[in-house]
Amino acid sequence: MFNKIIFIIFLLLPLALLAKNDLQRVDSHRQQIIISRINQSTSAINTICCDFEQTKFLSLLDDKLESSGKMYFKQPQNLKWEYVNPYKYVFIISESKVSIRSMQGVEEIDVRSSRLFQEIVNIMVNSVTGKCLSDDSYFDIAMYDSDKALVARLIPRKKEVKRIFNVITLYFDKETFMLSKVEMEEENGDLTRISLKNVEVNVHVDDKVFSLD
Amino acid sequence: MTKFLALISMLALSLALSAKELSPPDTIFHYGCEGSLRYAIAINVNDDTSFTGICIMKSMNVRVVGSVVNEFGIKAFDFIYDKSDGSLELHNVISFFDKRFVRRTVKGDWKYLLAFEAEEKKDRNRKVTVDNEGTIILENVKHHIRYILSPLASI
Structure with missing residues (x-):
């Protein structure tokens, strides 16, 4: 009897946590409406500039790695992700080319040469614009509503x-x-959180900006 | 010509002085009171950059536990080194590192680096140097792999 009670408590715990976070799963009809509103909003975006703060939670070490930098986006598919602190690293997507500046120097990659790179590029650009919500070839999507935000949980479909x-x-x-x-x-229990701050649109x-020169 | 040779000699001497090759049982990692170290890491294979990122390691009693991630935070691998028996295990290895030969080589290299203080002699296939700024370079001479760990300022 005691074991059954413990079992039921563990089953209900995830639901309790969701309730505490005020996350309510929306039905498919409302999900389409939300995605449509996001698309409507982002279709008017030509450029985005913002700061970002990244926190990587390392489960094995019970520790975290914090970094920060700047992000730039310009239609149709130009993206610059620049880490400023505590390390210098620049990642640029522009015209089917990925350019990277790291402590080791400069590297340029043709996106078309690697399927994994193509997938990552598409995810990054489409995540920034919200377009990933409209393409179900990449993800299974579930939308949630809360007091503070609209939340999309994306389960990857692509093997890579x-x-x-x-x-x-x-x-x-x-x-x-x-x-x-x-x-x-990640499957190993790690979590990476990226928060966008001081967002400026259509500046x-x-x-x-999308060149390492 | 004589001046040119002198210049080259001075350059070679200054480079030799700036990077010191270590021999066991020299201490490589100085954990300090927090017991934690952070490095910017680059892994080069055949003089090409294969991977860059961050390495965080913690000394926990008889174990050293570490994670190597890229700048975006994507995990390359975790490692757990046990000082009591000199064993090292890799965990959560990302797919492109997760090949038998690669795992065996990376495991052997990191074990050599972390066990350096306990080693009795140098490994002829591996070389460890450290420069004045604390950058550690482990070179697997046999397989042309170089691991470069540069201290990262803590935030």
């Missing part, structure tokens, strides 16, 4: 991405429908 991530969770501001936070859970972004 599944190997790395269990779940990717996107948080959208309820008023602007803009992406505010991303969480990536001038020079094309030179």
